[in-house]
Amino acid sequence: QSVLTQPPSASGTPGQRVTISCSGSSSNIGSNTVNWYQQLPGTAPKLLIYSNNQRPSGVPDRFSGSKSGTSASLAISGLHSEDEADYYCAAWDGSLNAVVFGGGTKLTVL
Amino acid sequence: DVQLLESGGGLVQPGGSLRLSCAASGLTFSSSAMSWVRQAPGKGLEWVSAISSSGGSTYYADSVKGRFTISRDNSKNMLYLQMNSLRAEDTALYYCAKDFRFLEGSFDYWGQGTLVTVSS
Numbered sequence: 001q002s003v004l005t006q007p008p009s010a011s012g013t014p015g016q017r018v019t020i021s022c023s024g025s026s027s028n029i030g031s032n033t034v035n036w037y038q039q040l041p042g043t044a045p046k047l048l049i050y051s052n053n054q055r056p057s058g059v060p061d062r063f064s065g066s067k068s069g070t071s072a073s074l075a076i077s078g079l080h081s082e083d084e085a086d087y088y089c090a091a092w093d094g095s096l097n098a099v100v101f102g103g104g105t106k107l108t109v110l
Numbered sequence: 111d112v113q114l115l116e117s118g119g120g121l122v123q124p125g126g127s128l129r130l131s132c133a134a135s136g137l138t139f140s141s142s143a144m145s146w147v148r149q150a151p152g153k154g155l156e157w158v159s160a161i162s163s164s165g166g167s168t169y170y171a172d173s174v175k176g177r178f179t180i181s182r183d184n185s186k187n188m189l190y191l192q193m194n195s196l197r198a199e200d201t202a203l204y205y206c207a208k209d210f211r212f213l214e215g216s217f218d219y220w221g222q223g224t225l226v227t228v229s230s
Contacts (some may be wrong), residue, residue, distance in 0.1 A: 090215035099157035
C-alpha cells in the first residue's frame, strides 16, 4: 500500500475535463508541496506539476494542480488521446524522512 | 541537453550485490542533488535514495536502509547505487533522476533506467 492514495483508474472522452485525486496525511501533503508525473507506456516519468500548481516549461496549460489540506488534485482539461498514461503524485514525508509516491492512476481516453 | 545514462543492471542471485552507475551530462552535476527511483514490473514508482549536491547528505527508503548505499563522484559526473543483500522484491527498473528541488519529490530529469532482476 502506498503512503499517498490515488484511484487506480480514471477515464474521459476527448475534449472532456478529468481530475485525479491524491490523498495523504499531515506529515506529507499536509505540510509539504505536491508534485505530479505523467508516465507514457514504456517511457520514463515526466514532471508535470511541481510545488502544488506550477508547470515546468513546455507542459501545456491544460494540466493544472491544486492542494487543500491533506489532499491534492491534478486536472486535465480538453483531454487528448495522447494524454492516455499513468499519473503519479509525490511529496516529501517529514515523518518517514522519505519521498512518497501515490500508487498511480491509469488514465484511459475513450 | 541533459542526459542521464544508467548502467550496471542485470541478473543477480538473492543475497548478492550489484553496483548501479549513472553518467550525467548537459548539467552542472556538482550543483545537482540526485536520486534513485525504482519501478517493479507492472507496478508503481518507489523512491529509493537521495544524495545532496556535495554528497554530504544521504537519505534512504526504509525498504533499502542498511543494504543500499548512494554515492557520487562530482569530478566524473557520476552517481552510484551500491546494492547489497539483494532480495527478490528489489527486482525493478532503477531510474536515476535529478532533483528539481531537493527533498521535495520533484525530479525534472530522468534516465531510461537499468533493469535489476534478483532471482535464483
